[in-house]
C-alpha cells in the first residue's frame with residue numbers, strides 16, 4: 001500500500017514533479033447521509049454492496065488479520081482496492097499462468113487473493129516477492145525512503161509461516177529486480193505491483209511483460225496516488241513504450257491488461 005504517511009501528513013504534498021493541479025475538490029455536492037463509502041482517500045455515494053458479499057467479506061477478514069494494513073497510522077481499511085484486486089484476479093483465473101505479487105509485506109493482499117480465489121484448490125502458483133524488511137535503499141529515492149522510514153520491520157519468518165500451508169505459494173525473499181532472476185514463473189496471468197518505489201516497480205513490469213499471457217491483468221497499487229507521482233510517470237513511460245494504456249482508478253490504483 002502506498003502513501004499512508006503522506007495521508008497522515010495531509011495532502012497535497014510537495015512533489016519534485018508535481019501532477020497537474022486541478023480545482024480544489026469539493027464533497028459538498030452530496031450530503032453526508034448519502035455517502036456510502038469514505039475510506040482510503042475515496043469518498044462516494046455509489047453502491048458498494050460488494051463489501052457485504054460473504055465471499056469477499058471472508059477473504060477481507062483473513063487479509064486484514066495479517067497486519068499488512070496497519071501501522072503507526074492505525075488500521076487502514078481498503079475495501080475498494082481489495083475489490084479491484086479480487087475482480088482482476090477472477091478475470092486472470094480464466095487464463096493460463098501463475099499469479100505474482102511484487103510487494104507483499106505481511107501478506108495482506110496475497111491472503112485476500114488466495115482466499116477469494118480459493119487458491120488451495122488450484123493447480124496454479126502464487127509467487128510472492130519482497131525483501132520482507134522494507135525498501136531497498138540502493139534502488140529507492142530519498143523521498144521514497146523518507147516516506148517509509150520506520151514502517152517496515154523484518155517479517156520474513158512470519159510470512160513464511162503464514163503461507164506454509166499453501167503448497168502452491170512460493171515466498172521469494174530478496175530485492176527486486178535481482179530476486180526475479182533467481183526464480184520466476186514463465187507464464188503469468190496476474191501481476192500485482194506494490195513496492196512504493198518507482199525504479200524497482202519499473203524493473204518488475206519490464207521483467208514480467210513478455211511473460212504475461214494475453215489478457216493478463218496487471219494492478220499497480222500506487223499508480224495515481226498524488227504522493228507517488230514518480231511511479232505514475234515511470235509507468236506511463238513504460239505503458240507508452242508497449243502501447244498499452246493504464247486506467248487510473250479512484251482507489252489510487254492503476255489497471256492494465258496485456259493485449
Ligand SMILES: C[S@@+](CC[C@H](N)C(=O)[O-])C[C@H]1O[C@@H](n2cnc3c(N)ncnc32)[C@H](O)[C@@H]1O
Pocket residue numbers: 001002068069102103104105106107108109110129130131132133134135136139152174175176177194195196197200
Ligand atoms: C506497501 S508494502 C506491500 C503491501 C501488500 N501488497 C499489502 O497490501 O498487503 C510494500 C512492500 O514492498 C517491499 N519492497 C520495497 N522495495 C522493494 C524491493 N526493491 N525489492 C523487494 N521488496 C521491496 C517492502 O519491503 C514492503 O513490504
